[in-house]
Amino acid sequence: MRRSVVMITACGLLGAWCFTWLLLSYPLYVKKSASHTFPQVEQFSVVGKNAEKIILFYDFPSYYELENVTPPPCSRKCKFSANSSQARSADAVIVFSHDHILGRTSIDLTKSMGQTWVFFAVESPPYSNVNSLGHAKFRQKFNWTMTYRQDSDIFFGYFKxxxxxxxxxxxxxxxxxxxxxxxxxxxxxxxxxxxxxxxxxxxxxxxxxxxxxxxxxxxxxxxxxxxxxxxxxxxxxxxxxxxxxxxxxxxxxxxxxxxxxxxxxxxxxxxxxxxxxxxxxxxxxxxxxxxxxxxxxxxxxxxxxxxxxxxxxxxxxxxxxxxxxxxVQPILPLCELCERLYKSWHTQELYEDVAKWWTDGTCHPPRDL
Incomplete structure (x- = not known):
C-alpha cells in the first residue's frame, strides 16, 4: 500500500513536471517574433465548435463583393460570410483594418472563446489608418496577419x-x-x-x-x-x-x-x-x-x-x-485560411499590439533627394 502511494505520488509529481515543462516551452513550437506574446489564457484554447468552420470578413468594403464569394474546392469544409452579425459565432474573424475607407473611428467587436482573429491590410501603413485597432482592448487579441508583407502569417498582396x-x-x-x-x-x-x-x-x-x-x-x-x-x-x-x-x-x-x-x-x-x-x-x-x-x-x-x-x-x-x-494575380487565400483553422495550435499565437506591428519602423522617408 505504501509503495503504491509512493508510486502514485511520484507519477503525480512527474506529470506535474511534464505539464509545467510543456506549458513553459510551448511557445518554442510556434512562430517566434518579438511582436508576439503567449498569454496563458489562450495557451490551450480549441478552435471553434462548428462542424463546418465559419470565416467572417468583418466590416469589409462592398467592392470586395464578398456576398457573392463561391468557396473554392478546399480540402476542408469552410463557410465564408460577410454578415457581421456572425461575429460572435464565427470560428475566424478577418478584420478590415483601414478606418479611412470605412469612415469609422472605432470598432465594436468582442472576441469569443476559441475564436481566431486575423488582421487584414492592403494599403501601406501611412495610408491604411489603423487607429481603431491601436486601442488597448485589441492588444493580445489578433492571432494571424494577412497582408502584403512577407512576414505575414498569410500572404495577400498585389504583387507576386x-x-x-x-x-x-x-x-x-x-x-x-x-x-x-x-x-x-x-x-x-x-x-x-x-x-x-x-x-x-x-x-x-x-x-x-x-x-x-x-x-x-x-x-x-x-x-x-x-x-x-x-x-x-x-x-x-x-x-x-x-x-x-x-x-x-x-x-x-x-x-x-x-x-x-x-x-x-x-x-x-x-x-x-x-x-x-x-x-x-x-x-x-x-x-x-x-x-x-x-x-x-x-x-x-x-x-x-x-x-x-x-x-x-x-x-x-x-x-x-x-x-x-x-x-501571380492577387486572389484571396480562402483555402489557406480554411485549412489553417483545422490546425488548432495556430490559435496559440497572439500579437501583443497588431497596430504597432503594422506601423512601427516599417516605413522610412526618402533618402535619394
Whole structure:
C-alpha cells in the first residue's frame, strides 16, 4: 500500500513536471517574433465548435463583393460570410483594418472563446489608418496577419511572381525575341508615368521633377497634362510607344509593391523603373526591373535609362524574365485560411499590439533627394 502511494505520488509529481515543462516551452513550437506574446489564457484554447468552420470578413468594403464569394474546392469544409452579425459565432474573424475607407473611428467587436482573429491590410501603413485597432482592448487579441508583407502569417498582396512549371521552349523564345526586336525599333518615347496621387510620403513627385531635367518623362492622369483614353487604350499605348514605365510607390515601406508593377510586368513589353521600400532583388526575377535605389541621383538614373534605351540587346534582356517566371494575380487565400483553422495550435499565437506591428519602423522617408 505504501509503495503504491509512493508510486502514485511520484507519477503525480512527474506529470506535474511534464505539464509545467510543456506549458513553459510551448511557445518554442510556434512562430517566434518579438511582436508576439503567449498569454496563458489562450495557451490551450480549441478552435471553434462548428462542424463546418465559419470565416467572417468583418466590416469589409462592398467592392470586395464578398456576398457573392463561391468557396473554392478546399480540402476542408469552410463557410465564408460577410454578415457581421456572425461575429460572435464565427470560428475566424478577418478584420478590415483601414478606418479611412470605412469612415469609422472605432470598432465594436468582442472576441469569443476559441475564436481566431486575423488582421487584414492592403494599403501601406501611412495610408491604411489603423487607429481603431491601436486601442488597448485589441492588444493580445489578433492571432494571424494577412497582408502584403512577407512576414505575414498569410500572404495577400498585389504583387507576386513565381517560377513557371514549364519554361518557354526554344521556339517560343526565338519567336518572342523577333517580335520584341521589331517592337523595340518602333518605340519612339522614353518614360511614361500614370499618377493621380500628386503629393506623397515618398516624395516621388519631387524625384520625377528632377528626373525630367535629364530625360523625357510623359505624365498622364490627374497629376499631369496628358490623357490617353480608356485603361486598355493606355496600356496598349505604353507597350507600343514607351521603353520605360515608372512604377513609383506613394510610400517607402517594407515589402510594399502596388498593382502598378504588376500591370506593367504582365504586358511584357516595357521595362519598369521601380522606387519603393521593398526588396526588389528578392521579390522580382533577375534583370526584370530598374531600381532607382541603385543610383545615387535622378540624374544618374536618367543616364542609365538613356544608355539602356540605345542598346537593343541589353534592353531585350530585361524582358527575358517572362521565359522562366510568371506574374501571380492577387486572389484571396480562402483555402489557406480554411485549412489553417483545422490546425488548432495556430490559435496559440497572439500579437501583443497588431497596430504597432503594422506601423512601427516599417516605413522610412526618402533618402535619394
Amino acid at each position: 511572381m513565381k517560377k513557371k512549371s514549364t519554361p518557354a521552349s526554344s521556339a517560343e523564345r526565338s519567336r518572342q525575341t523577333q517580335e520584341r526586336k521589331q517592337l523595340f525599333a518602333k518605340k519612339s518615347k522614353m518614360v511614361a508615368w500614370f499618377v493621380s496621387h500628386c503629393e506623397t510620403d515618398s516624395k516621388r513627385e519631387i524625384y520625377v521633377n528632377e528626373l525630367k531635367k535629364y530625360i523625357q518623362v510623359d505624365v498622364y492622369g490627374a497629376c499631369g497634362k496628358l490623357q490617353c483614353g480608356t485603361w486598355p487604350e493606355c496600356d496598349a499605348m505604353v507597350s507600343k510607344d514607351y521603353k520605360f514605365y515608372l512604377s513609383f510607390e506613394n510610400t517607402l515601406c517594407k515589402d510594399y509593391i502596388s498593382e502598378k508593377l504588376l500591370k506593367i510586368l504582365q504586358q511584357q513589353a516595357t521595362v519598369p523603373v521601380v522606387r519603393g521600400g521593398a526588396n526588389y532583388k528578392a521579390l522580382c526575377p533577375p534583370d526584370s526591373v530598374v531600381n532607382a535605389a541603385d543610383f545615387p541621383s535622378p540624374k544618374a538614373l536618367a543616364e542609365h535609362l538613356k544608355k539602356l534605351a540605345s542598346d537593343e540587346a541589353a534592353y531585350l534582356k530585361m524582358l527575358q524574365w517572362s521565359w522562366d517566371y510568371e506574374v
